[in-house]
Amino acid sequence: MSPKKIVLRFPPQIVDRPLISTLVKDYDLMISIVKANINPYKEGSMVVELTGDPDNYNQGLDFLRDQGVRVEDLSEDIVRIMDRCTHCGACTSSCPTGALFISRPSMEVILDDEKCVVCGVCLKTCPVKAIEVNFNGKN
Ligand code: SF4
Ligand code: SF4
Structure with missing residues (x-):
């Protein structure tokens, strides 16, 4: 398993x-x-x-x-702390699924939750720690 x-x-x-x-x-x-x-x-x-x-x-x-003991399935998602994010784009090049990308022409960095597989790679690349994993228990 x-x-x-x-x-x-x-x-x-x-x-x-x-x-x-x-x-x-x-x-x-x-x-x-x-x-x-x-x-x-x-x-x-x-x-x-x-x-x-x-x-x-x-x-x-x-x-x-x-x-x-209460046993709950875990759902994880990635959250971006928007007031920390400088839209530098560093995370977009490390994201293996294209979930983080630069939107043109605004040049804003966008996170597409549908494409995110919660691999955690982007957490390590963000210079200002604007990305975190959110753990939620769900029944
Ligand atoms: S957790 Fe992985 S898939 Fe999700 S946005 Fe970060 S690098 Fe991309
Ligand atoms: S690396 Fe961090 S600061 Fe830069 S765009 Fe991504 S989340 Fe924002």
Whole structure:
């Protein structure tokens, strides 16, 4: 199975349980933690990338749900912070899909969401850090 990114939301009462290690140990899943916000006695959230056998993946997610974890699909998109963007055009040459392009004759840099595959390449090329990845959990 190709890696899948999901959002996990942990209610305060289970935030300290070793649920992630159970996914590795009992369901043989490889887990990469993309982002985590876990604090004692508070609702926690985690963005993780899971890789493994599809049956194990589904059983592992059922296990989490049984424990009270909310499992959400991850949607990611690229956002441009317009008051930082200088329309220098540096990101347009690195974008592999043409999602970022210079519109003529205004010479404004445009982001076409439909073409963006959220590869993240443009984040590294922007000199003023005007591009960010937005992570949204969706049911
Ligand atoms: S994330 Fe990738 S595809 Fe999307 S705009 Fe940036 S470089 Fe282009
Ligand atoms: S590289 Fe950054 S500042 Fe330049 S056009 Fe792209 S988003 Fe704007």
